[in-house]
Amino acid sequence: MLPKVNQFLFLQVASSDEEEAAVEYKSRIADENDNELLIEIPVLEGTGRYKRLFLGDELSAYYLSSDGVKHYFNSHVLGLKEDVVRLVRIQKPDPESITKVQRRHFLRVGSELEIAIKLSAHVRFVGITDDVGGGGISFLCDGKWPIKSGTELECWLLVPYRNGSIEHAQFKAEVVRVKKMETGRNQVMAKYASITDGERQKIIRYCFERQLDVRKR
Template sequence: MLPRVNQMLFFEIASADEEEAAAQYKARIADELEDGLLIENPIDSASGRMKRLYLGDELSVHYLLEDGIKHYFDSHVIGFREDVVKLIKIRKPDPERITKIQRRHFLRVAADLEIAVNLSSNVRFVTMTDDVGGGGISFISDGKWSIKPGMEMDCWLLIPYKNGSIEHSSFKAEVVRVVDLVTGRKQVMCKFVAISDSERQKIIRYCFERQLEFRGR
């Protein structure tokens, strides 16, 4: 379902500045046009300050419906309109390109990301993920490590975004399944058992960008 007039949109702005890229803004939809949405001046969700947008600014947007499902889409600023207040025109999303993520279900994407794993005080290693998502990850490990289902580990994930910024997400994960590969290595599948909302959001943002990249090919 497309966003409606008076609905609140939440978004991040693509930026080479790491602090700005991580900031979240919100703006109400004031009107709907055939080729776009008119939104009010956005406000920084943390500070409450107004944010000025410029023509061409790229936005990663989401909105929440009554059923508790977040809807994500990619957009950009395509113009302005002077009204009682200045309104910003952004591209209307293509319904087929809107990503839906339920609160208890998270998108998962294939990804080769660097991850540091701490199994115990004397077993630490760095490897690459196989896939990542808002609910868990899988990674490839050397066969020499004794990893079994039910084990918990502390992890630090390196996350590069399309604007060039890099984030680190830390969490505690539990091993759900281990698959022995023909190469002698192991595929380790994990679920998150302790992760803050802000750390999880970093991973979800990466998954969102990756899915848009796949769809654009």
Template sequence: MLPKVNQFLYLHVASSDDEEASTEYKSRISDMDNDELLIDIPLVEGTGKYKRLFLGDELSAHFVTQEGVKSYFNTHVLGFKEDGVKMIRIRKPDQESITKVQRRNFLRVPAELEMAIQLASQIRFIAMTDDVGGGGISFITDGKWPMQSGTELECWLLIPYRNGTVDHAHFTAEIVRVKSLESGRNQVMAKFSSILDSERQRIIRYCFERQLDFRKR
């Protein structure tokens, strides 16, 4: 069963930050067409705190049918629409993609990819990713580099595809969390703060290919 207009959606946003990823938001479907759902700006129930979403953000959603069954699907933000109030355009799920089992590991895959990073201070270095997704990345880096929450990074990610071609994705990212490792290195989790949709689609393509590889194992 597909979601309907005026039905509530409960959302989780894919994030490298565990606290943000575990937060559930509530929204309402305002309208729909063949390919999209238009939803209200999500908020945290009981607090009235709104969640700002960005183009390409990956979402795990569920709605409750009239029979009381939770139905889950994965989607992403396509854009926004102003019609008196701001609404968010998300990809409408196919019937076949809706499940009674929650799946929130979509489009974020473990991957060791080479990435060049530049800080505002003109410091440049190479790091290896820990995982990548359409909304952000995590990477491992030497503890000598100044990493802290809120720092903006300019990044160039090297992306190898299954057909043997290699591409690059350029973006800026904001650090949301830094974890010190026993090795003296840091695990850095960051979300995209500025990225062209074409660059994001390169990363998403890689993630889908990786998912296919995992399923074949």
């Protein structure tokens, strides 16, 4: 069952700041088309504070059915539309992806990008990502490096865009899990521990472009 025009949506927005990521905003569906929901600018109830959304922002949303059951889905921002009031265009969920159980995984895309890592003042090396997203990354590196759960890494990710430009996204990441591969390499899964909104937007823009490319195949 898809959400309908005039229904309220309750949203959380992916952020490297755990407190901000936990904040719930309220919006209303103002219009829809085949692929999009057009929603009002989300607001924090009780304060009247609006949440500014950007292209590629990842959303965890739910709405209430007539019998009061919460229906969850994940989405992302496609852009803005200037109407009588400014509306936010978000991806309409696939009906099969809507669930009664919240799943806080945000958009991640499989991609082999070069990542430079500083482990300590004297230890630096290069790895290759196997997926990247707005909330964290996973990469492969030589198994000789002393990385374990909880290790903090200083990272520089090479981010190429469809128009041929290249950016470097800088951030600090905390290792969540390390998996030893049969090849002797390690697969390192990490979440962003410290990243500015600007640097995170570089990564989300890449994920958004990558997802569009995959859909066109």
